[in-house]
Amino acid sequence: MRNTSKVTEFILLGIPHTEDLETMLFVLFLSFYIFTLMGNLLILLAIVSSTRLHTPMYFFLCKLSVCDIFFPSVSSPKMLFYLAGKSRAISYAGCVSQLFFYHFLGCTECFLYTVMAYDRFVAICYPLRYAIIMSHKVCAILAMGTSFFGCIQAIFLTTLTFQLPYCGPNEVDYYFCDIPVMLKLACADTSALEMVGFISVGLMPLSCFLLILTSYSCIVYAILQIRSTEGQRRAFSTCSAHLTAILFSFMPVVLIYLQPTPNPWLNATVQVLNNLVTPMINPLIYSLRNKEVKYSLRKVLEEMALSHEK
Numbered sequence: 163m164r165n166t167s168k169v170t171e172f173i174l175l176g177i178p179h180t181e182d183l184e185t186m187l188f189v190l191f192l193s194f195y196i197f198t199l200m201g202n203l204l205i206l207l208a209i210v211s212s213t214r215l216h217t218p219m220y221f222f223l224c225k226l227s228v229c230d231i232f233f234p235s236v237s238s239p240k241m242l243f244y245l246a247g248k249s250r251a252i253s254y255a256g257c258v259s260q261l262f263f264y265h266f267l268g269c270t271e272c273f274l275y276t277v278m279a280y281d282r283f284v285a286i287c288y289p290l291r292y293a294i295i296m297s298h299k300v301c302a303i304l305a306m307g308t309s310f311f312g313c314i315q316a317i318f319l320t321t322l323t324f325q326l327p328y329c330g331p332n333e334v335d336y337y338f339c340d341i342p343v344m345l346k347l348a349c350a351d352t353s354a355l356e357m358v359g360f361i362s363v364g365l366m367p368l369s370c371f372l373l374i375l376t377s378y379s380c381i382v383y384a385i386l387q388i389r390s391t392e393g394q395r396r397a398f399s400t401c402s403a404h405l406t407a408i409l410f411s412f413m414p415v416v417l418i419y420l421q422p423t424p425n426p427w428l429n430a431t432v433q434v435l436n437n438l439v440t441p442m443i444n445p446l447i448y449s450l451r452n453k454e455v456k457y458s459l460r461k462v463l464e465e466m467a468l469s470h471e472k
Contacts (some may be wrong), residue, residue, distance in 0.1 A: 169328040172257050172347075174240070174250045176337045177430040188245040194438040195238045201445035202227040208458035215458055218296040219285070222278045223448060225305055226271065226407075230441035233267040236260055237338035237437055254328075257339040262320040264340065269366060270312030275408050276370045277304045279377040282401050287384045315366060322359055326350050337430060371412055378405070406447050410440045
């Protein structure tokens, strides 16, 4: 990626209209960040330590937890740093890295939700062939595929943004480097690139959402064919957590990138929810709705308590 910019660093102005609230926001966001890391690490420990959870569904959930650890780590440390009264400056390379990893992890999660929907589709619609269709090899290919295509999408969007010259203003009216705010600082006409970026950012989540919708339409149809009420309840229960997580993940994308007239304060608020709150509640969604995960978590916590007593 060629740097044609005269700007060597950017200044992050933070969340709009939150002046004099830095201390309160620091405590709030630090709490969110710590709970996010702890919750997802516990989910990882529970899945890795329990052989009962070594199945495709929990393999993908494990990867989702890894993404949920790194995703808020893209923007939160720097945000907490300047909320604590430190420098708001971020280097050009740091800004490029933020934008790349934000979209890499965000796109990877989007593809991962699609794969998880396919996994539930196979489990419910083809239960007898599930072990063959979702073999270890297939799961590994699907998991690597989510990261590969997430990386391709992120490289495209990052190159699109930073091939522009940045030669004048360097104040980013946001709390991290993202496409809409960076394009405002470019010393060139960005209308064509904004359209390409809009199509790219909008098309990918829309395609994933349609695939997820297709999977769940087939799942609902298959569940309705089950004559046992208990069977229907169990089938719906295994899907409800995934559907809840999807809604929390996709709604911010719709609100931020597909709105006709951007609202900086609304965008920042929704991004904070997307970057910090959604990764924090994902472990709760999957653990509270799942007896096996709750059982494994209880065992992990009991073992940790015993080792601490010793």
